[in-house]
Amino acid sequence: MQLAKRRRKKKTIHQPKENNTAPVFLLKNWKAIGISVLSLLFVVSAVTFYLFRQTENLKKANQKLSYQERVTSEGLQEMKKSFVVIDSALHEINQKMRKRGLEELHAEHMGGPIESEESIGDLSAYYKNTLKVLDEKLSIVPVGMPYQGEITSSFFYRSNPFTHRGREFHSGIDIRGITGEPAKTTADGVVRYAGYKGSYGYVVMVEHEGKFETRYAHLSKLKVKKGDKVNVGDTIGLIGSTGRSTGPHLHYEILHKGKKIDPQTFIEL
Ligand SMILES: [Zn+2]
Incomplete structure (x- = not known):
């Protein structure tokens, strides 16, 4: 009985001794562990910082890209609009020209479409006036055959x-x-x-x-x-x-x- 007690005692006495191995290890290798932990922390924070920076850069790049895209698309829209304006003006002018049996205008031969549009307005007014005068004169001046024959x-x-x-x-x-x-x-x-x-x-x-x-x-x-x-x-x-x-x-x-x-x-x- 006493032996068993002693063994148990021994055992209870020995147990803390076994539990103390970790602190002993820590005490013995604190330097290495400290360096390792610090190194790990440093690496982790460095990676975190790097990733954060990368994300920020990416965000900025995305913003810049979307802005450029917006600017480009706006520019394209403006260009498309002005092309539509020129095209419709040219179409209108050409309709007027065709009605008078005149040669159609082409965009590549036009210096400034707005300027040309104005001059075409004058030109069409001139033709309109001239044709009116011609029509009036034609009814006054005897032109043509009074009878169709040889x-x-x-x-x-x-x-x-x-x-x-x-x-x-x-x-x-x-x-x-x-x-x-x-x-x-x-x-x-x-x-x-x-x-x-x-x-x-x-x-x-x-x-x-x-x-x-x-x-x-x-x-x-x-x-x-x-x-x-x-x-x-x-x-x-x-x-x-x-x-x-x-x-x-x-x-x-x-x-x-x-x-x-x-x-x-x-x-x-
Ligand atoms: Zn005769």
């Missing part, structure tokens, strides 16, 4: 078709025709004379602005009377062979300031 005799001296002797002055053009078909006035004006007059036969004389006059002779029937206002294209009479005529045709004359001129110069512009 021109059998021009404005010149020719041999007398009746006597075949000597030469005579042909004061207009002869257009071969079919009796009863309409003869039309070549300009707006007022009928100065409508009736029978010697070699003309039945004739209509129309006064126009700008001291122009047109005459339509050898008619079979008159469709207007003196003082009538006529518009370009109106039927003034019907084709015939009255007066000094060898067959159904229209004798057409143009006078300017009372002087007979060649109608063929007015048939085409």
Whole structure:
């Protein structure tokens, strides 16, 4: 019993001795352990600091990148907008140009699109004005054919078709025709004379602005009377062979300031 007690005692006495091995180890190697712990702490903090710095740098880089992206996309948007503006302006101009049968403009030939747009505005206004004036003049000046047919005799001296002797002055053009078909006035004006007059036969004389006059002779029937206002294209009479005529045709004359001129110069512009 005492032995067992002693052993137990011994055991209880020995136990703290065994437990003291760690502090002993610590006491013995405190330097090495301290250095190790400090080294570990240093490494950990260094890594932490490094990672923190890296994250910050990454964040900054991301911010910078997104800013640049934003700037770039904004710039692209602006560029796209200005291109759309130029494109639509050019499209509008070209529509105007096409309507006037003019050559289309191309962006590569334009120095400044806004400046060109303004000058095109002036240009289109000019053309609009010019075309208006031209249109007005065209209705006044006798232009075109009073009847569609073959021109059998021009404005010149020719041999007398009746006597075949000597030469005579042909004061207009002869257009071969079919009796009863309409003869039309070549300009707006007022009928100065409508009736029978010697070699003309039945004739209509129309006064126009700008001291122009047109005459339509050898008619079979008159469709207007003196003082009538006529518009370009109106039927003034019907084709015939009255007066000094060898067959159904229209004798057409143009006078300017009372002087007979060649109608063929007015048939085409
Ligand atoms: Zn004639």
